[in-house]
Amino acid sequence: MKITPAELREKVKGLYEVIPRETEVVKVLKEECNGCGKCADLCPVGVYEINEKKAEVVAIEFCQECGLCYHVCPVGAITFTYPEGGTGIVYKWA
Ligand code: SF4
Numbered sequence: 001m002k003i004t005p006a007e008l009r010e011k012v013k014g015l016y017e018v019i020p021r022e023t024e025v026v027k028v029l030k031e032e033c034n035g036c037g038k039c040a041d042l043c044p045v046g047v048y049e050i051n052e053k054k055a056e057v058v059a060i061e062f063c064q065e066c067g068l069c070y071h072v073c074p075v076g077a078i079t080f081t082y083p084e085g086g087t088g089i090v091y092k093w094a
């Protein structure tokens with residue numbers, strides 16, 4: 001059974017924290033986006049929505065910095081930049 005982004009968010013809640021980032025980790029180049037929806041379908045935590053046939057970042061606060069969206073976009077319309085050292089997602093391995 002496929003887990004929804006909302007269910008995954010609930011499951012991982014409390015397992016990590018996000019140190020405020022100055023870096024824009026993911027960004028959509030709207031002029032390149034063809035609206036295929038792969039980023040929205042595959043981002044595990046639902047960061048993207050497709051609006052007016054273009055991808056839009058709607059929930060960056062949940063981004064796990066995995067880079068999947070960058071790799072699956074067929075036209076190179078997503079940029080991915082690691083956050084500055086000491087910022088971004090920190091997992092708790094207790
Ligand atoms: S880096 Fe991963 S978690 Fe963040 S928006 Fe892309 S697919 Fe989603």
Ligand code: SF4
Nearest residue numbers: 033034036037039073
């Ligand atoms: S995968 Fe790329 S082309 Fe497809 S909707 Fe997302 S940003 Fe646009």
